[in-house]
Amino acid sequence: MRDKWEIVIGLETHAQLNTRSKMFSGASTAFGAAPNTQACAVDIALPGVLPVANREAVAKAVRFGLAVNGSNAVNINRRSARSSPAKTISIPTFPRAIRSASTRRPS
Amino acid sequence: MHNATLKSLSASLSARAFSSVELTRHFVNRINQLNPKYNCFITLDPERSLKQAEAADRMRSAGRGQPLTGIPIAQKDIFCAQGWLTTCGSKILSNFTSPYDAHVVERLNAAGAVTLGKTNMDEFAMGSSSETSYYGPVRNPWDVDKVPGGSSGGSAAAVAARLAPSAIGTDTGGSIRQPAALSGICGLKPTYGVVSRYGMIAFASSLDQGGPLGRSAEDLALLLNVMAGFDPRDSTSLEREWEDYTRELGKAVKGLKIGLPEEFFAKGAAPDVVRAVETAVGEFRKLGCETVEVGLPNMKLSVPVYYVLAPAEASSNLARYDGVRYGYRAPEYADLPDMYKKSRAQGFGPEVKRRILIGTYVLSHGYYDAYYIQAQRVRRLIARDFAEVFKRCDVIMGPTSPTTAFRIGEKMGDPVQMYLNDIYTTPANLAGLPGLSIPCGFDGKGLPVGLQMIGNYFGEAKMLGIAHQFQQATDWHQRMPPGIQ
Numbered sequence: 001m002r003d004k005w006e007i008v009i010g011l012e013t014h015a016q017l018n019t020r021s022k023m024f025s026g027a028s029t030a031f032g033a034a035p036n037t038q039a040c041a042v043d044i045a046l047p048g049v050l051p052v053a054n055r056e057a058v059a060k061a062v063r064f065g066l067a068v069n070g071s072n073a074v075n076i077n078r079r080s081a082r083s084s085p086a087k088t089i090s091i092p093t094f095p096r097a098i099r100s101a102s103t104r105r106p107s
Numbered sequence: 108m109h110n111a112t113l114k115s116l117s118a119s120l121s122a123r124a125f126s127s128v129e130l131t132r133h134f135v136n137r138i139n140q141l142n143p144k145y146n147c148f149i150t151l152d153p154e155r156s157l158k159q160a161e162a163a164d165r166m167r168s169a170g171r172g173q174p175l176t177g178i179p180i181a182q183k184d185i186f187c188a189q190g191w192l193t194t195c196g197s198k199i200l201s202n203f204t205s206p207y208d209a210h211v212v213e214r215l216n217a218a219g220a221v222t223l224g225k226t227n228m229d230e231f232a233m234g235s236s237s238e239t240s241y242y243g244p245v246r247n248p249w250d251v252d253k254v255p256g257g258s259s260g261g262s263a264a265a266v267a268a269r270l271a272p273s274a275i276g277t278d279t280g281g282s283i284r285q286p287a288a289l290s291g292i293c294g295l296k297p298t299y300g301v302v303s304r305y306g307m308i309a310f311a312s313s314l315d316q317g318g319p320l321g322r323s324a325e326d327l328a329l330l331l332n333v334m335a336g337f338d339p340r341d342s343t344s345l346e347r348e349w350e351d352y353t354r355e356l357g358k359a360v361k362g363l364k365i366g367l368p369e370e371f372f373a374k375g376a377a378p379d380v381v382r383a384v385e386t387a388v389g390e391f392r393k394l395g396c397e398t399v400e401v402g403l404p405n406m407k408l409s410v411p412v413y414y415v416l417a418p419a420e421a422s423s424n425l426a427r428y429d430g431v432r433y434g435y436r437a438p439e440y441a442d443l444p445d446m447y448k449k450s451r452a453q454g455f456g457p458e459v460k461r462r463i464l465i466g467t468y469v470l471s472h473g474y475y476d477a478y479y480i481q482a483q484r485v486r487r488l489i490a491r492d493f494a495e496v497f498k499r500c501d502v503i504m505g506p507t508s509p510t511t512a513f514r515i516g517e518k519m520g521d522p523v524q525m526y527l528n529d530i531y532t533t534p535a536n537l538a539g540l541p542g543l544s545i546p547c548g549f550d551g552k553g554l555p556v557g558l559q560m561i562g563n564y565f566g567e568a569k570m571l572g573i574a575h576q577f578q579q580a581t582d583w584h585q586r587m588p589p590g591i592q
Contacts, residue, residue, distance in 0.1 A: 041207055045427040047200060048187045048209060048306040052342050097426030 017060045024051035024096075045095040108133045109269040110587075113178060113326040116272055120167060120177045127160040127167070127177030131221050134179050138224065138270050145246045145255075147265040149184050150192045150225040163219040174329055176219030181271035183262050184225040185232055186317075187306040188212045191222070195308045196230040196240040196258075199428045199435045199454030209306020210338040211275060211317050218333045223271050226261030230456045231425065232282055232310045234258050235528040236518065239458040244515050247290060248588035249554055253512035256286030262320050263290035269591055273321040273330050277307055279314045280413050281507075281532025284544035287320055288507035288557020291546045293574070293584060294320040295327045298564050299539035300345035302331075303338030311420035312343075314413075314536040323584050324545065324574035328352040331567065347565075355572030361395030363573065364500040370406045371505025371531060371559075383548030383556035384506045387577070391504075394576060401496045401503070405488045406534050412489070413533040414526055415469050415482035421459075422466025428454065461522065490538040497563045502573060506531055507544040507557035535561050545574050546583040555586075 022029055025042035042049045064070075108130060111119070119125060135153045142148050156179065163177035187193050187205035189212075194200045208216065215222070229239040237245040237260025245260040247253040248268040255264040259276030263286035266274050276283045278296035287294030295318045302317040309315060319330035331352045338344045365388065372381055388398060430436035430450030437449035455463070469478035496503060508528055518525040535542035540561055547558035558577075562570040578584050 044432050046187075046207070046433065047193065047195065047203065047205075047308045047427075050305055050309075050312075050341050052340060095427050095429065095432065097423055 015064075017057050019054055019056045019060065021054060021056075023054050023057050042096075045097070051096060109137060109272070111272070112323055113175070113273055113321065113329045116178050117174050117176075117329075121172060127163040127221060128157060130177065131156055131160040131179050131223070134223055134271060141268060141270060144251060145248060145264050145268055145270070146243055147226055147245055147261045147268065147270055148181070148224045149194055149196070149227050149240075149242050149261070152191065152224070155190070156221055156223055159216075159221045163221060166219045171219075173218045175215070175333055177221065178272055179221040179223035180215060180330070181223045181226050181262055181265045181274035182212065182215075183228055183259050183274070183276045185228060185277050185308045186212050186225075186275065187308065188222060188225070191225055193225065193308070194241070195232070196228040196242060197455065197459070198241040199430075199451070200308075200433075201241060201435055203433050205306075207306065210303035210336075210340065211334050212306060214333050214336060215275075220333070226259070226265055226274060228261055229258035229282075230459050231308070231421070232258040232277060232279055232315075233421070233458050233462055235281065235285055235525055236513070236515075237261060237264075237286070238515060238519055239456055241456060246515070247512045248591060249291060250512065250552075252514055253554065254289065254515055256289030256508070256512065258282040258286070259294070259320060260286045260290075263287055263292055263294065266290070266292045266320050266322060267588055269587070273319060273326050275317060275330070275334065276320050277310075277315055277317050278532075278536065278542070279310050279316075280417060280529045280536050283318045283320060284532050284542050284557065284559060285508050285528060287544040288546075288559070289512040289555065291555030291586065291588065292320060292322055293324060293327055293545045294318065294543070295331065295567065295571070296535060296542045297331065297335065297567055298345075298541045299536075300343050301335045301541075301565075301567070303336070303341040303344045305338050305340040305344075309420075309424040311417040312424065313420060314417060316536070323578055324543075324571045325353065325356055325578075327543075328356060328568070328571045328575075331571075350568065352568050352571055355568045356575045358572045358576075359395070360391065360573050360576045363391075363396045363502070365391055365396050365398045366401040366496050366500030366503045367398055368401050368403045368406065368496070368503060368505060370403050371503075375530065376506050376509045377511065377550070379550035380506045380508070380510060380556050383550070384504070384558055387547035387558045387581075388504055390577060390581060391573075394580060399500050401499060403489075403492045403496060403534065405485065405492050408485050409489060409533040409537060410526055410530055412482045412485045412537060413529065414465070415478050416486065416537075418462040418466035419470050419479050419482075420466070422463045422470065425455075425459070425463055430454065458522070486537045489534055493534070493538045493540060493561075493563075501562075502566065502570060503561040505559055507559035508532070511550045511552070511554035511556060531559060540564060541567050541570060543570050543574060545577065546586065547581075548583060549586075553589075555583075
């Protein structure tokens with residue numbers, strides 16, 4: 001039984017993109033600013049606000065994927081073109097609660 | 108003044124027949140006198156409204172008047188308006204004063220419209236009768252023991268009772284069209300993406316769409332001209348050139364093809380409703396329209412599909428109401444999780460809780476494919492049915508609602524009966540199509556019947572033109588509830 005298994009190790013690497021605003025809101029990402037100056041209505045999830053994907057962040061992610069010849073660049077393109085399944089995660093640091101989950105590919 | 112159309116009010120303001128301050132004061136007085144009877148409004152702030160009216164009068168004096176400048180408009184309490192209490196009909200937002208304006212509110216303000224007040228509604232727009240509001244039920248001006256429909260029942264009843272010239276509302280599964288039908292007025296749900304959802308408190312994001320309620324098709328066109336427009340803060344807002352929704356009002360309907368889906372006239376609709384709708388269709392034939400029988404075979408699945416998808420989206424959208432940053436917080440609790448639980452348990456009403464539970468269930472691991480994914484597939488089939496039908500006709504007609512207004516309390520104990528009210532209205536939301544309801548007659552008890560028109564994508568101007576031609580030939584839209592002068 002043991003002989004039939006092959007070890008495959010993947011690395012999940014997170015990198016913060018150097019965009020001026022956040023992934024889903026126009027609030028600043030500048031480091032070291034005074035507390036509560038980097039959050040806008042979208043971040044604190046006021047009623048009626050909507051997240052909007054950061055165009056620059058998507059462009060940078062795609063560019064990085066293409067630079068390392070990764071297949072992810074294609075996946076990101078695909079995902080941005082269709083709606084991803086939403087998964088609800090409610091945690092105190094993420095009050096808006098809707099989060100795109102990557103558990104499945106858009107069909 | 109309170110019987111005038113938007114067009115004539117605009118002309119009177121322009122000709123200085125009266126000022127916006129006088130007009131606004133007239134409606135404020137009517138509201139003070141009659142709102143206790145109908146419970147249309149949650150929040151009134153006459154001082155603020157009159158300040159806006161003064162500014163509108165100055166706008167007109169300076170020659171900067173637009174069609175809606177100085178006209179008071181009632182806003183459903185789902186639209187965030189800066190400095191106004193914005194409750195969404197819920198205890199959980201009963202102390203929330205919005206620090207910002209919805210896109211629609213910004214546009215109305217820029218056009219010089221006066222905010223007359225915030226109207227009552229089903230809690231978080233979840234309901235078809237305006238009975239689930241934390242602020243008590245709205246009463247139908249045609250019979251105060253009946254519901255006005257919902258969820259935009261406060262807006263619809265205010266327009267019907269002549270407490271507002273026009274109003275704005277939202278429609279997720281029929282919430283503009285059904286109360287318009289049950290209250291004997293006109294209402295339009297535009298194509299998904301025409302009106303920005305920014306600042307409109309979310310119920311089910313892929314279905315929600317704002318729109319106008321008024322007394323004529325022409326009034327709806329004038330209001331939609333201001334409400335519609337691209338907004339980069341809503342990712343589903345459509346970037347299209349501005350269009351004039353009044354442009355087809357004068358167009359003859361001769362030769363127009365009207366599709367009549369057999370599913371809209373099958374058993375389930377009350378005989379009085381079917382009779383009124385068929386008479387209206389006959390009127391269109393007299394105007395030179397042709398009718399064709401069409402089929403929407405998957406339409407019968409609309410209500411089950413809607414009641415999977417809408418609660419699923421609601422369960423995500425309502426997660427933010429936790430009593431931390433704004434809104435109601437339980438007075439006593441043991442720790443943080445207990446504060447969340449108690450705030451939500453005390454802050455939400457039974458219908459909202461029911462939908463959060465259904466939504467959480469259909470999205471949960473193991474049920475996601477069977478319910479949510481399956482419902483999305485059927486949704487696509489429903490949209491395809493419409494695409495087929497629009498190859499054969501210009502517009503679809505049928506009843507807006509299977510019955511006229513029902514008694515307050517009649518369906519509150521039976522959620523499924525309540526949900527079945529939406530049988531004719533949910534398909535347009537699921538397909539993202541525009542839907543319109545106009546008055547077309549009465550039942551045996553004198554309660555209004557609504558004719559629904561569903562058009563192809565971006566067919567608003569055409570539909571409003573068709574409705575206007577009907578309203579030139581008939582006077583159903585001018586009938587007034589008993590006791591209203």
